[in-house]
Amino acid sequence: MPTGCVFLKNFCLIKRMLPKKQRVSRKLFETVFRSAATISSPFFVLKIKEAKENRFAFSVSAKICPEAVDRNKLRRRGYAAARNLLPQIKTPAIFLFIIKKGAEKLNFQKFQEEIKNVLHKFGVV
Numbered sequence: 001m002p003t004g005c006v007f008l009k010n011f012c013l014i015k016r017m018l019p020k021k022q023r024v025s026r027k028l029f030e031t032v033f034r035s036a037a038t039i040s041s042p043f044f045v046l047k048i049k050e051a052k053e054n055r056f057a058f059s060v061s062a063k064i065c066p067e068a069v070d071r072n073k074l075r076r077r078g079y080a081a082a083r084n085l086l087p088q089i090k091t092p093a094i095f096l097f098i099i100k101k102g103a104e105k106l107n108f109q110k111f112q113e114e115i116k117n118v119l120h121k122f123g124v125v
Helices: 026-035 068-088 108-122
Strands: 005-008 011-014 037-040 044-050 055-060 093-099
Touching (some): 026 044, 026 055, 026 093, 037 108, 044 108, 055 068, 068 093
Parallel strands (some): 055 093
Antiparallel strands (some): 037 044
């Protein structure tokens, strides 16, 4: 039985999203977006600002994925990858990932590896 499961009538839904306290609110997003250090990769733009605890946000433009279902899928993948990488992060910060065109074609493993590479460029992982 996996940990973090929610049981609903004979099957288990595994929680993959980050808890709300580790996600960035809209108000905080605006503040960090304007004043954070930026690094770019082929699939992401990462804005990072030091903080007391780790917080993540993933933003997907409607130009990248016109359908909300696809945008939400990318965001969920991002939060799941962040949850997996959380133990490896050395310095607490607020991370804003702006997803670029092409990221929607990546499978989860490659998506997570790209996030790890971007964090490694900043020296956080």
